[in-house]
Amino acid sequence: MAKIDPRFIRNFSIIAHVDHGKSTLADRLLEATGTVSSREMREQYLDRMDLERERGITIKAQTVRLTYRAEDGNTYTLNLIDTPGHVDFVYEVSRSLAACEGALLVVDASQGVEAQTLANVYLALENDLEIIPVLNKIDLPQADPERVKAEIEEIIGLDASEAILASAKEGIGTKEILEAIVKKIPPPKGEPQGPLRALIFDSWFDPYLGVVVLIRVVDGRIYKGQKIKMMSTGKTFEVTKVGIFAPHPVEVESLSMGEVGFFAASIKEVRDTKIGDTVTEVDQPAATPLPGFREVKPMVFCGLFPVETAQYEALREAMEKLWLNDPAFSYEPETSEALGFGFRCGFLGLLHMEIVQERLEREFGLNLISTAPAVRYRITLNSGEEIYVDNPAKFPPRDRITQIEEPYIRADIYIPKEYIGPVVKLCEEKRGEQKEMRYISQGRVLLVYELPFAEVVLDFYDRLKSVSRGYASLDYEPIGYRPSDLVKLDIYINKQPVDALSAIVHRDKAYYRGRDLAAKLKEVIPRQLFEVVIQAAIGSRVIARERIPPLRKNVTAKCYGGDITRKRKLLEKQKEGKKRMKQFGRVEIPQEAFLAVLKI
């Protein structure tokens, strides 16, 4: 393949809120440039994983090379770099954008600018990208391009007078978009002769190639046989394959300054290819890495336990496999008196947590219980030592603690103005502090809150959606630690602490939460032959108490006669249930009880 003149390369991505039409537009661009024929066109080519397809969201970035003959007579190489579409993956998005010179900002002309759009636009602006506004879905009768243009100018401060009117569904505006990419987005700049510097913006495991790494070559050249080094770890590898996606993988001789593509280098673990890291050459290493690299750290934690103890080993193996291939995921063994042997796991956010759990259950056939999601607290001990604790069961005793701090986030919330009341109330309930309330065109409002992340992790998003009838959009970013009046809430059943139910809560909420937990437990624990006392306590102070009176009668004695198969079925069901009972002290707590309680 002939070497590509960087003047004719354009690297871009598409920024859009969920459902505004990113995938559909990408499909049109692929079609219009003949990258895939209409027949070959799988709907929404870019979403790779099954999970993504099912949930209709993009998790992993994907990239594809398009070849476009422009009106100026030149043939351009356009690299479309897809970005993940969820707030859990902000860092991944920022690195994908760092690989581009421009972005299409796709806004649904019948909806308007949403929180997620805005967050990604800011990331793009931070990366100095040229932004081309595209108003999509103009085929819809309720499309209002003038209002949305005004919104883009007002909220984002971007000139939208030349915004392209498009319908990805009907293929309107596709040509204009391709021309704008060529004319407005600058070609890549870099040192073609310099030592190799390539930015890693995604990687995944391929059973044939080992780890496949997506890169943007910033300086120099990468080729087969070259010895390369990861600048963050110093690990070295030999490149075995270099290629591009068009959209199927095609091997090329090398990738030069400005190009986007992939390489493989017999790398066994995705962990060795950190997103945002710089790849350089062993023989002629670059002096400094590319800016912006950061180690991804888990933000949300929970315990994962096998429902059947026999599955512990299988779970351990599954975790190990996932860990190798998901650098953002962390795990360590944990023993709970209530739930037995399991793992304390860390995730980027709630969606990431759900995805990992789903994969463990689906791909590895495991049946799991998870404890309530929690955040990582910073604790200053009396000795002056600072420790981080993400497991309530591991909290040091109160009298050893000088200060507890919890992570905070800044949340941007977009809502139609009729929902201000309930949303403000929700934010206050969640200990939020209002920073800004701004009216935007057409009766929409931007609310900016600073909130404790622990509250957001619990059920904020679901509640926000429900109080706004699905109209709210949310985006957030971490803003560091702040001191809080937090206490550890313990649950005792017949004087035995139930570690899996311990929680760190704000003092003002401890009472309500303790009361709710105790009441819920009373509901779900079956009556026993003896009295069961449930207590919620802060330290040694009991703040809520419930009692389950003992059983007097043998209820099964009443069962006689009837169809034998039905009876057997019942017995089978009972056996199944028994197996899942967690013996606790002398009290049997069914698994369902844990699940029910963990849900509040």
Ligand SMILES: Nc1nc2c(ncn2[C@@H]2O[C@H](COP(=O)(O)OP(=O)(O)OP(=O)(O)O)[C@@H](O)[C@H]2O)c(=O)[nH]1
């Ligand atoms: N009427 C109309 N519908 C469109 C248009 N473009 C996309 N859609 C529809 O809008 C929905 C969302 O489109 P997608 O392309 O999946 O949106 P997306 O932004 O990729 O969504 P995520 O992958 O979830 O981020 C689909 O049902 C599309 O068929 C358009 O121009 N007009």
